[in-house]
Amino acid sequence: MPIHEKSLIRPENLREQENLVIEGMDVSGHWSTFIESRAVTDYNEALQEEIAALPGGENIHRCWQCGSCTNACTVNAVNPEFNPRYWIYLIRLGMEDELLRDKDIIWQCVSCNKCTYACPRDVVPEGVMKATAHWLELKGHTPKSPSMLFDEVFAGQVIKTGRIEDGLVLRDFFKRTGQPLNQPWLVAMVLGLVKRFPLAYLIKLGIATIRPDRTRGWGRARDAINEYAEEVEAQNRKALGLGAKGAK
Amino acid sequence: MAQDMKHKKVAYYPGCALEGSGHAYNRSTKAVGKALGLDLVELKNWNCCGAMEVKNVDPKIQTYLSARNLSITEQMGFDTVMAPCNGCYHNLKKAEYDLAHDAGSKEVNSRLSQKAGHKTYEAGQVETIHALDWIKRSIGEDGIRARVKNSLKGLKIANYYGCMYTRPRHIFPEKDQGPGSESTAKPHFMDDILAAAGAENVDFPLKTACCGGAHTLSDSDTSTKLVLNILTAAEACGADVVATECPTCHTGLEMHQIRAEKVLGRKTNIKILYFTQLLGMALGLSAKTVGVNENFSDARPLLREKGLG
Numbered sequence: 001m002p003i004h005e006k007s008l009i010r011p012e013n014l015r016e017q018e019n020l021v022i023e024g025m026d027v028s029g030h031w032s033t034f035i036e037s038r039a040v041t042d043y044n045e046a047l048q049e050e051i052a053a054l055p056g057g058e059n060i061h062r063c064w065q066c067g068s069c070t071n072a073c074t075v076n077a078v079n080p081e082f083n084p085r086y087w088i089y090l091i092r093l094g095m096e097d098e099l100l101r102d103k104d105i106i107w108q109c110v111s112c113n114k115c116t117y118a119c120p121r122d123v124v125p126e127g128v129m130k131a132t133a134h135w136l137e138l139k140g141h142t143p144k145s146p147s148m149l150f151d152e153v154f155a156g157q158v159i160k161t162g163r164i165e166d167g168l169v170l171r172d173f174f175k176r177t178g179q180p181l182n183q184p185w186l187v188a189m190v191l192g193l194v195k196r197f198p199l200a201y202l203i204k205l206g207i208a209t210i211r212p213d214r215t216r217g218w219g220r221a222r223d224a225i226n227e228y229a230e231e232v233e234a235q236n237r238k239a240l241g242l243g244a245k246g247a248k
Numbered sequence: 249m250a251q252d253m254k255h256k257k258v259a260y261y262p263g264c265a266l267e268g269s270g271h272a273y274n275r276s277t278k279a280v281g282k283a284l285g286l287d288l289v290e291l292k293n294w295n296c297c298g299a300m301e302v303k304n305v306d307p308k309i310q311t312y313l314s315a316r317n318l319s320i321t322e323q324m325g326f327d328t329v330m331a332p333c334n335g336c337y338h339n340l341k342k343a344e345y346d347l348a349h350d351a352g353s354k355e356v357n358s359r360l361s362q363k364a365g366h367k368t369y370e371a372g373q374v375e376t377i378h379a380l381d382w383i384k385r386s387i388g389e390d391g392i393r394a395r396v397k398n399s400l401k402g403l404k405i406a407n408y409y410g411c412m413y414t415r416p417r418h419i420f421p422e423k424d425q426g427p428g429s430e431s432t433a434k435p436h437f438m439d440d441i442l443a444a445a446g447a448e449n450v451d452f453p454l455k456t457a458c459c460g461g462a463h464t465l466s467d468s469d470t471s472t473k474l475v476l477n478i479l480t481a482a483e484a485c486g487a488d489v490v491a492t493e494c495p496t497c498h499t500g501l502e503m504h505q506i507r508a509e510k511v512l513g514r515k516t517n518i519k520i521l522y523f524t525q526l527l528g529m530a531l532g533l534s535a536k537t538v539g540v541n542e543n544f545s546d547a548r549p550l551l552r553e554k555g556l557g
Contacts, residue, residue, distance in 0.1 A: 055307050074458040078473050108467055110474075111300055112458035113415035117432070124416075130304055146466035147304075154301035158313070162295040166268035173465055185507040189544060192506075196541050201271065215295045221316065224363035225309055228356065232306045 043094040046241075051091050053239035054134050055232075056127025063088045069115035069125040075108050082108060084115055084125045087132060099132075100141060107133040107145035138240055149176050159225050162215025255386035258377070259326035260288035261317055263336040263495075264296050270333065270495025272539030276524035277332050277379055279538055283531045284387055284395070288330065291320050297339035299496075300462040307346075308356040314343035315357045318376075319369040332379035332524070334494035338412035338419070340376040345419040347371040378413065379524065380437040380493055381430075389444035397532030399446030403554050405526070406452040406487035406518075407438040408478065410497040414456055438493055438523050445530035450485040454478050459500040468504075472511060475504035479516040488550060491523045498522060502544040519547035529556045 009032045020028045051057040063085075070076050070085040082105055090099045109129035116126050136142045144152075153172045157164055174181055194202065215221075233245065266274035281288050294317050298310035318340060321329040331337040346353040348371035361368040377385070383392075414420065414432040423430045430437050435456065439449045457478055460471030479501065482490050492498040501520045509515045520543065528538035529551070540547055 055303075074460075074474065075470065078470055108463070108470060110458055110460050110467075110470070111462045112411040114411075114458070116416040117414075134304075147463055150463075150466040151301040151304040154299065155305045155309075158296045158298060158302055159309075164264040164268075164296045164299070166265070170465065177466075185503070185510040188506050188510060189503060192544050196543075196546075198541075201542075216293050218295065221295070221360070221364035224360045225312070227363075228360060229306060229309060232308075 040095065042097055044096040045094050047094045047096055048092050050240050051128065051131050051135055054131040054236055056124065057131030058127070059123045060088060060091060060128050062121045063092065063123045064121060065089060066120065068118040068120065069123070072114040072118040074110055074112045074114060079105065081105060084129060088123070088125065088128060091132065103136050103142050106136060107147045109133070135240065138237065138242060146177055149173065159222055159229070162218035162221065255286070255328065255382060257287035257289065258382065259321045259324060259329040260290045261294055261329050261331045261336055261340070262290065263331060263333045265333050265335070265495035269499045272542040273332055273495050273498065273522045273524060276522055276528050276538035279533055280524050280528045280531065283528065283533060286382070286386055289324070289326070291317060291329070292324065294320060297336045299335045308353050310339060311343045311346045311353045312357050312360045314339045315347060315361065315369040316364070316366065318343065318374045319361065319367050321374045322369065323367060326374070328375050328377060330377050330379060330382045332493070333496070334410055334412035335496055337376060337378045341419045344371055344376060378493070380441065383441055383527070384437055389440055392441060392444040392527070396445055396530050398530055398556060400442065400526060400530050400556065401446040403447045403556070404450050404486055404488045405442055405447045406450050406482035406485055406490050407442065407455060408452070408482070408490050408492055408497060409435045409438065409455050410461070410494050411456065411458050412494065438491060442491060442523060442526055445527055447526065450487045452482060452485050452487065454481045459497050459504070461496040461500045464500050464503065468507065471500060472504045472507045475501055476508045476512065476514055476516070479505060479518055483516060483518050487518060489526070489547065490518055490520045491526055492520060493523050505545060519550055520545045521547055
């Protein structure tokens, strides 16, 4: 698979030259300046430390930019702008503004771990992607991504009852993201389900969405996890120099 | 004929998916176990492994979730737990690795286990195996060949393993250990089992490609493209069926096969079946017993044509 690197030609770097004559030759038209010379004064020197402080980002300092992660990446094959190697480079240099250009796609990492498999330096790029997405949200650069909303719906249900019920997760997630349930592909699936599943099992599934299965005696585990989760959240916010949750 | 008595009776961790969308996998796994004379003892009061989601809230909570299940396995007197779902299997393996190598995970597990009021699981007490390991170790290819009643002869299969069965490599220390062991780059246990049942495996390059399962609902367009890629590749390889060994992959392939047709106008005809459904039918079980009617991609006409089920 070819390596798709990020395009260096950006719209703001295109210049229109109406009357450009060099050594007697007319070279008027659109020119890309590729990279304009400039003094970068907006480094965030704490960027690498902040990402490293969040779960998954711990090994970012080990990267030596071989690009195996991007070459192996599932999402990169679908969208060439998705480039873990480049983001790790920007984070390590502290180039926050450059990183923020891609803030709306970093959450799209599918956790296939092909990068982690290919990485010769144990950077765990998959973890770095999750830490970076988390950082973007905590810092308020992006709203909560659909992926994070799904994680919260899912984790909320696991912590509450000890188990997951597929239909309930789907319903809660669609509700939280404001999506209608009557999408053509979903309707086709449900109709298929009704047609093929044994009636007794359909009834069981229906009951499960109203009264989901629980792990018996889960209460103490639930309380312990909730208490720990609050601690972790406070720790993460502190590492990023943010106040307690709710306080601005 | 059994090669390994140790795996005749193992602890069974079905996980949430097998009680919901992966019901047919649960049903066919149990039916295959029964047909082969293998005992599965379900973990008492098991909990969700956290799948691909809880780790994004905090990885150590996810480690604890699996450690609790391993602790139950140990308390029930078993040293082996079998998980047919790649997600559950992966998370049990990952917890085992983290508890052996990461002091922080160990400490959080011990703290949460004490507060939850159960024994703290220590690494090294329980071995986690996949349903593929379970069949390979307890019966093996020779055992399957001797028991086949209805050969899968003439059925062309693309074996699809997904991500969580092989990656990341370090949590699967028993893989890549030379002849007889599973390969993380080119897994073959499902190929071996189905070949012994008479099927013809096609050379399928996307065995460990990703179906986008983690974002199946939160980034559906990406998942649909990834699944379409897998299904069209399997068809191009000449396969009639994609065999699966994970409920998330299986549901993802089925759901996005429908979604690709509705949203992208790209129809694929390949059928998607759990390897346990295929193996069960080869062992003489009916299509209904292994829950073929519960799959979205209707394989029944194809199976009838091939004289199966």
